[in-house]
Amino acid sequence: MTQPEPVARGVEASVIAAELRALGIDHVICIPDSYQKTLIALLQDDPAIRFITACTEDEAMGINAGLYVGGKNPMLVIQNNGIFASINTIKAIPLDARVPTFIFVGQYQRDPALPIEESKSRAVRMVEPTLDVWGVPRYRLEGPEDVGNIRAAYERAHETMGPAALIVGAPTL
Amino acid sequence: MERNEAINILAEGRGGAVSVVTMQSVYPWHQAGQGETLHIDASQCMGSASSIGLGLAAARPDKKVMVLDGDGSLLMQLGSLVTIAGQSPENFYHFVFANSLHQSTGNQQLPGAGRFDWTALAKGAGYADALRVEAAEDLIERLPRIWAMRGPVLIELVIEREDREPLWAGVPMAKQTALLKEQLAAS
Numbered sequence: 636m637t638q639p640e641p642v643a644r645g646v647e648a649s650v651i652a653a654e655l656r657a658l659g660i661d662h663v664i665c666i667p668d669s670y671q672k673t674l675i676a677l678l679q680d681d682p683a684i685r686f687i688t689a690c691t692e693d694e695a696m697g698i699n700a701g702l703y704v705g706g707k708n709p710m711l712v713i714q715n716n717g718i719f720a721s722i723n724t725i726k727a728i729p730l731d732a733r734v735p736t737f738i739f740v741g742q743y744q745r746d747p748a749l750p751i752e753e754s755k756s757r758a759v760r761m762v763e764p765t766l767d768v769w770g771v772p773r774y775r776l777e778g779p780e781d782v783g784n785i786r787a788a789y790e791r792a793h794e795t796m797g798p799a800a801l802i803v804g805a806p807t808l
Numbered sequence: 809m810e811r812n813e814a815i816n817i818l819a820e821g822r823g824g825a826v827s828v829v830t831m832q833s834v835y836p837w838h839q840a841g842q843g844e845t846l847h848i849d850a851s852q853c854m855g856s857a858s859s860i861g862l863g864l865a866a867a868r869p870d871k872k873v874m875v876l877d878g879d880g881s882l883l884m885q886l887g888s889l890v891t892i893a894g895q896s897p898e899n900f901y902h903f904v905f906a907n908s909l910h911q912s913t914g915n916q917q918l919p920g921a922g923r924f925d926w927t928a929l930a931k932g933a934g935y936a937d938a939l940r941v942e943a944a945e946d947l948i949e950r951l952p953r954i955w956a957m958r959g960p961v962l963i964e965l966v967i968e969r970e971d972r973e974p975l976w977a978g979v980p981m982a983k984q985t986a987l988l989k990e991q992l993a994a995s
Contacts, residue, residue, distance in 0.1 A: 662866070685866070687895060689859070690887030697856040698891075701828075701863020704848070704989045709863075727853035728860075732981035 643747040643804035644778035648673040651807060652681065654785040660737075661708050662687065664695040668714035670741030674807040675712060692721035700734045710789075711736065714743040715762040718800070725769060729798035736798040737789045747805040763802065772799045809944040811905060812836050814965050817944060818876070818903065821951045825872040825901070826864055826992070830857040832911045833876045835975035843977060846871075846991055848984045855884030858892060858902060865897035865959075868992060872899045872955065879906040879926070880918050886929070892960050893934030900959040902930070907967040912974045930962035938962040 651674055655663075663678050664687045679686045689695045695711050702709040718725070718740060729736035744756040754760050766773045772791045774784035785801055792799035815833060819840035829837045830850040837843060850857035861875035882888070882904055892900060908921035930938035936958050941947045947965065954963060 687866070687891075689891045691885065693853075693856060693885055694859040694862075694888050694891055697850075697853070697859025697885075697888075698863040698866075700856075700985065701860045701865070702867045703863070704860075704985055705864050705867020705992055706989070707863075707867045724853050724856060727851065727981070728856065731852060732985050734985055 641747045641805070642750050642777065643745070645747075645805040645808040646776060646779050646782060648677045648807045650779070650782060651785065652677050654782060655710070656683065658786060658789050659708050660684065660710050662702050663710055663712055664689055664698050664702075665712040666690075666692055666695060666714070666717050668712065668741035668743060670714065670743055670745075670803055670806045671712055671739060672807070674739075678712070692717035693724040696721060696724040696728045696736060699736055700728050700732065703734055709737075711738040712741075713738060714741040715758045716743060718762050718765060719758070722765070722769065725771065725798060730769070730771075733796040735792040735796055737792045738798060738800045739803055740800050741803045742805075745804060751804065766800055771797075773802055774800070775802050775804055777804045809942065809947065809965065809967065811907075811967050811970060813944040814903075814905065814947060814967065815840055815876075817947050817951065818874070821955070822874065823872065823955065825874045826868070826988075827874050827876065828857045828861040828864065829876040830854070830881050831878040832970075832974060833878065833905055834977045837876065838977040838979070843979065846988065846995070848988050849977060849979065849981060851981045854881050855888070857881060858888040859885065861900060861902070862888070862892050862895060862897060865900040866895060869897070869899055871992075871995075872901060873897070874901045874903060877902060877904045878911075879904055879908065880910040883918060889930055889933035889935065889962075896936070896960065898936075898959045900961070901954065902935075902960060902962045904962060904964050905967045906964050907969055909969060911970060915969065915971070926962060926964040935960045935962050938964070940964040940966065942966040
């Protein structure tokens with residue numbers, strides 16, 4: 636009996652990091668996420684990036700705002716539960732204060748063999764509808780063919796002066 | 809001391825520091841003429857002032873950053889003390905207006921009021937230093953020495969209860985972020 640093809644496939648962390656370098660990202664604010672652990676490890680060791688681990692996603696949004704206003708080019712790396720935890724701050728800072736906020740959101744506890752909509756995890760299923768309710772643009776990273784969505788999400792955040800999320804659907808490699 | 813006394817002393821002694829102000833210190837800071845230059849209010853995101861200040865301090869180590877926080881606000885993102893200490897911004901000055909009350913919502917008492925110690929929390933989190941100032945004349949005397957300290961430093965300002973309706977400056981944060989970004993780029 637053969638296994639079904641996974642819906643989502645991991646992307647090499649080095650490929651993602653190269654995209655981030657091309658975008659000029661200079662600060663990464665992170666609340667650790669197991670789906671992005673290889674990416675996190677790579678970014679932590681990147682001499683071109685100041686890597687800041689925060690205690691909560693609320694803090695991460697504030698730090699991102701201060702860095703952006705101060706002339707830097709930051710981004711966030713968080714997990715799906717962090718979106719739920721930080722809705723009030725997403726409302727106040729990226730949306731109302733119009734701060735470009737480029738966010739990688741790991742789909743913690745997703746089974747990559749299943750579509751997001753069929754996941755047993757409520758967090759996996761609800762993160763995109765939650766972002767939609769708040770008008771936060773979102774893109775998927777479901778495999779190597781979606782790498783272009785990294786730039787698309789970044790550019791959307793800066794064009795609209797607000798948040799934009801890249802939903803990382805499988806563990807980075 | 810009264811909040812307005814502390815605000816006026818800090819306004820007088822601000823120098824060129826970038827200011828991040830939240831909750832019931834926002835209106836008097838604007839009234840003291842400090843709301844137009846190198847300034848942002850942390851509005852509608854209670855607890856975020858310290859994190860915004862950290863981002864500014866990290867982005868611009870050449871400038872002192874002063875955060876005028878509230879004790880109730882800081883409790884909402886208490887972990888930021890640890891995050892700030894972890895980054896060790898030497899240009900970060902964290903003034904906490906401590907009245908043990910949520911003044912903006914009607915002077916409800918804070919959880920644990922009178923049982924916790926801001927200077928101990930800051931030092932325990934890893935701040936370079938922390939001190940408590942109770943009287944306006946002490947703040948006047950100590951402020952020059954505070955600015956000479958290596959951050960991050962937390963300064964607990966013991967503030968008297970005020971029985972008045974909450975006041976707001978009403979300046980949209982989006983306008984302030986754009987202006988501050990422009991001012992910082994030019995300075």
